[in-house]
Amino acid sequence: GINVWCAAGKGTFGTEELIHRIQTVQLDTLLEHKTILLPQLRGSGVAAHKVKKATGFRVRYGPVQAHDLPEFLDNGMQTTAEARRIRFTLWDRLVLPPVEFVAALLPLLLLILLGAKGPVAAILAGTILFPILLPWIPTHAFSMQGFILGGMLAIPFAMDAFLKRADSAVLLRGAWALVYILLFPAITSYLTLHFTGCTPYT
Numbered sequence: 001g002i003n004v005w006c007a008a009g010k011g012t013f014g015t016e017e018l019i020h021r022i023q024t025v026q027l028d029t030l031l032e033h034k035t036i037l038l039p040q041l042r043g044s045g046v047a048a049h050k051v052k053k054a055t056g057f058r059v060r061y062g063p064v065q066a067h068d069l070p071e072f073l074d075n076g077m078q079t080t081a082e083a084r085r086i087r088f089t090l091w092d093r094l095v096l097p098p099v100e101f102v103a104a105l106l107p108l109l110l111l112i113l114l115g116a117k118g119p120v121a122a123i124l125a126g127t128i129l130f131p132i133l134l135p136w137i138p139t140h141a142f143s144m145q146g147f148i149l150g151g152m153l154a155i156p157f158a159m160d161a162f163l164k165r166a167d168s169a170v171l172l173r174g175a176w177a178l179v180y181i182l183l184f185p186a187i188t189s190y191l192t193l194h195f196t197g198c199t200p201y202t
Contacts, residue, residue, distance in 0.1 A: 062077075
Protein backbone atom coordinates (compact mmCIF):
# COMPACT_ATOMS: atom_id res chain seq x y z
CA GLY A 1 0.00 0.00 0.00
CA ILE A 2 2.15 2.86 1.28
CA ASN A 3 5.27 1.71 -0.60
CA VAL A 4 3.29 1.73 -3.85
CA TRP A 5 2.03 5.23 -3.09
CA CYS A 6 5.52 6.47 -2.24
CA ALA A 7 7.07 4.97 -5.39
CA ALA A 8 4.30 6.41 -7.57
CA GLY A 9 4.74 9.86 -6.09
CA LYS A 10 8.49 9.79 -6.67
CA GLY A 11 8.16 8.54 -10.25
CA THR A 12 9.87 5.17 -9.77
CA PHE A 13 6.61 3.29 -10.26
CA GLY A 14 4.86 5.67 -12.65
CA THR A 15 3.61 5.98 -16.21
CA GLU A 16 6.89 5.43 -18.06
CA GLU A 17 7.86 2.45 -15.90
CA LEU A 18 4.45 0.84 -16.39
CA ILE A 19 4.58 1.33 -20.17
CA HIS A 20 8.12 -0.06 -20.24
CA ARG A 21 7.13 -3.19 -18.28
CA ILE A 22 4.03 -3.85 -20.39
CA GLN A 23 6.07 -3.57 -23.59
CA THR A 24 9.08 -5.51 -22.27
CA VAL A 25 7.07 -8.59 -21.28
CA GLN A 26 4.79 -8.21 -24.34
CA LEU A 27 1.74 -8.36 -22.11
CA ASP A 28 -0.62 -8.06 -25.07
CA THR A 29 0.54 -11.50 -26.28
CA LEU A 30 -0.06 -13.10 -22.87
CA LEU A 31 -3.57 -11.81 -22.15
CA GLU A 32 -6.87 -11.99 -23.99
CA HIS A 33 -8.15 -8.74 -22.47
CA LYS A 34 -6.81 -5.19 -22.54
CA THR A 35 -7.36 -4.10 -18.95
CA ILE A 36 -4.65 -3.70 -16.35
CA LEU A 37 -5.52 -3.42 -12.67
CA LEU A 38 -3.38 -1.14 -10.50
CA PRO A 39 -3.39 -0.43 -6.76
CA GLN A 40 -5.35 2.74 -6.00
CA LEU A 41 -2.41 4.44 -4.29
CA ARG A 42 -0.44 4.23 -7.50
CA GLY A 43 -2.84 6.71 -9.12
CA SER A 44 -0.70 9.72 -8.24
CA GLY A 45 2.09 8.54 -10.54
CA VAL A 46 0.23 7.00 -13.48
CA ALA A 47 -1.40 8.87 -16.36
CA ALA A 48 -3.98 6.30 -17.52
CA HIS A 49 -4.54 7.99 -20.91
CA LYS A 50 -0.80 7.81 -21.73
CA VAL A 51 -0.69 4.11 -20.84
CA LYS A 52 -3.73 3.48 -23.07
CA LYS A 53 -2.18 5.41 -25.96
CA ALA A 54 1.23 3.69 -25.71
CA THR A 55 0.10 0.12 -24.99
CA GLY A 56 -3.61 -0.21 -25.74
CA PHE A 57 -4.25 -1.28 -22.14
CA ARG A 58 -7.00 0.40 -20.16
CA VAL A 59 -5.99 1.23 -16.59
CA ARG A 60 -8.40 0.41 -13.75
CA TYR A 61 -7.68 1.23 -10.12
CA GLY A 62 -8.44 -1.31 -7.42
CA PRO A 63 -8.97 -0.85 -3.68
CA VAL A 64 -6.35 0.46 -1.26
CA GLN A 65 -5.89 -2.83 0.62
CA ALA A 66 -5.12 -6.15 -1.08
CA HIS A 67 -7.60 -8.01 1.17
CA ASP A 68 -10.44 -6.07 -0.53
CA LEU A 69 -9.52 -7.44 -3.99
CA PRO A 70 -11.83 -10.51 -3.98
CA GLU A 71 -14.87 -8.35 -3.21
CA PHE A 72 -13.74 -5.81 -5.83
CA LEU A 73 -13.45 -8.50 -8.51
CA ASP A 74 -16.76 -10.13 -7.50
CA ASN A 75 -18.49 -6.74 -7.88
CA GLY A 76 -17.37 -6.31 -11.49
CA MET A 77 -14.36 -4.19 -10.58
CA GLN A 78 -16.46 -1.72 -8.62
CA THR A 79 -15.05 -0.71 -5.28
CA THR A 80 -16.88 0.60 -2.25
CA ALA A 81 -16.17 3.94 -0.58
CA GLU A 82 -14.89 2.02 2.44
CA ALA A 83 -12.38 0.08 0.31
CA ARG A 84 -11.08 3.37 -1.12
CA ARG A 85 -10.51 4.88 2.29
CA ILE A 86 -6.98 5.00 3.68
CA ARG A 87 -6.75 4.22 7.35
CA PHE A 88 -3.64 4.65 9.48
CA THR A 89 -4.63 3.13 12.80
CA LEU A 90 -2.57 2.80 15.95
CA TRP A 91 -1.79 -0.79 14.96
CA ASP A 92 -0.52 0.38 11.54
CA ARG A 93 1.66 2.95 13.27
CA LEU A 94 3.07 0.44 15.77
CA VAL A 95 4.60 -1.49 12.88
CA LEU A 96 6.92 1.46 12.12
CA PRO A 97 9.02 1.97 15.31
CA PRO A 98 11.04 -1.28 15.22
CA VAL A 99 12.67 -0.34 11.89
CA GLU A 100 13.80 3.09 13.08
CA PHE A 101 14.66 1.83 16.54
CA VAL A 102 17.00 -0.83 15.13
CA ALA A 103 18.67 1.77 12.89
CA ALA A 104 19.30 3.98 15.96
CA LEU A 105 20.28 1.11 18.26
CA LEU A 106 24.09 1.52 18.14
CA PRO A 107 24.13 5.24 19.00
CA LEU A 108 21.43 4.57 21.58
CA LEU A 109 23.51 1.90 23.35
CA LEU A 110 26.55 4.18 23.26
CA LEU A 111 24.58 7.02 24.85
CA ILE A 112 23.20 4.67 27.52
CA LEU A 113 26.76 3.57 28.39
CA LEU A 114 27.77 7.23 28.66
CA GLY A 115 24.78 7.94 30.91
CA ALA A 116 23.35 10.55 28.53
CA LYS A 117 19.70 10.31 29.56
CA GLY A 118 18.59 13.36 27.59
CA PRO A 119 19.70 12.28 24.11
CA VAL A 120 18.44 8.74 24.84
CA ALA A 121 15.00 10.19 25.61
CA ALA A 122 15.11 12.28 22.41
CA ILE A 123 15.97 9.23 20.28
CA LEU A 124 13.22 7.14 21.89
CA ALA A 125 10.76 10.00 21.33
CA GLY A 126 11.73 10.28 17.65
CA THR A 127 11.64 6.55 16.92
CA ILE A 128 8.88 5.19 19.17
CA LEU A 129 6.75 8.00 20.61
CA PHE A 130 6.37 9.93 17.34
CA PRO A 131 4.54 7.24 15.30
CA ILE A 132 2.15 6.62 18.19
CA LEU A 133 1.33 10.31 18.67
CA LEU A 134 1.40 11.20 14.95
CA PRO A 135 -2.29 12.11 14.46
CA TRP A 136 -2.38 14.32 17.55
CA ILE A 137 0.76 16.42 16.97
CA PRO A 138 -0.18 19.68 15.19
CA THR A 139 0.78 20.21 11.50
CA HIS A 140 1.42 17.59 8.82
CA ALA A 141 5.10 18.49 8.28
CA PHE A 142 7.12 15.76 9.94
CA SER A 143 10.09 18.04 10.61
CA MET A 144 7.80 20.47 12.45
CA GLN A 145 6.07 17.64 14.32
CA GLY A 146 9.46 16.33 15.41
CA PHE A 147 10.47 19.83 16.47
CA ILE A 148 7.32 20.21 18.58
CA LEU A 149 7.77 16.78 20.18
CA GLY A 150 11.45 17.46 20.89
CA GLY A 151 10.64 20.89 22.31
CA MET A 152 8.02 19.48 24.66
CA LEU A 153 10.41 16.76 25.78
CA ALA A 154 13.22 19.29 26.32
CA ILE A 155 11.23 21.38 28.82
CA PRO A 156 11.52 19.04 31.87
CA PHE A 157 15.19 18.30 31.11
CA ALA A 158 15.99 22.01 30.70
CA MET A 159 14.15 22.89 33.92
CA ASP A 160 15.97 20.12 35.77
CA ALA A 161 19.34 21.33 34.47
CA PHE A 162 18.58 24.91 35.50
CA LEU A 163 17.03 24.26 38.92
CA LYS A 164 18.95 21.19 40.10
CA ARG A 165 22.38 22.78 40.44
CA ALA A 166 21.44 25.76 42.61
CA ASP A 167 25.07 26.17 43.72
CA SER A 168 26.31 26.57 40.11
CA ALA A 169 26.50 29.92 38.33
CA VAL A 170 23.29 31.05 36.64
CA LEU A 171 25.06 31.31 33.27
CA LEU A 172 26.32 27.72 33.51
CA ARG A 173 22.88 26.42 34.46
CA GLY A 174 21.31 28.47 31.68
CA ALA A 175 23.84 27.06 29.19
CA TRP A 176 22.97 23.47 30.14
CA ALA A 177 19.26 24.23 29.85
CA LEU A 178 19.87 25.78 26.42
CA VAL A 179 21.72 22.65 25.26
CA TYR A 180 18.60 20.57 25.91
CA ILE A 181 16.31 23.13 24.28
CA LEU A 182 18.43 23.22 21.10
CA LEU A 183 19.47 19.56 20.97
CA PHE A 184 16.18 17.72 21.51
CA PRO A 185 14.16 19.29 18.68
CA ALA A 186 17.07 18.72 16.27
CA ILE A 187 17.33 15.01 17.17
CA THR A 188 13.60 14.31 17.04
CA SER A 189 13.10 16.34 13.82
CA TYR A 190 15.85 14.35 12.10
CA LEU A 191 14.42 11.01 13.23
CA THR A 192 10.81 11.85 12.37
CA LEU A 193 11.80 12.70 8.79
CA HIS A 194 12.70 9.02 8.35
CA PHE A 195 8.98 8.18 8.47
CA THR A 196 8.06 10.24 5.38
CA GLY A 197 7.92 7.23 3.05
CA CYS A 198 6.00 5.03 5.47
CA THR A 199 2.78 6.93 6.01
CA PRO A 200 -0.12 8.43 4.06
CA TYR A 201 0.43 11.74 5.88
CA THR A 202 2.99 13.20 3.45
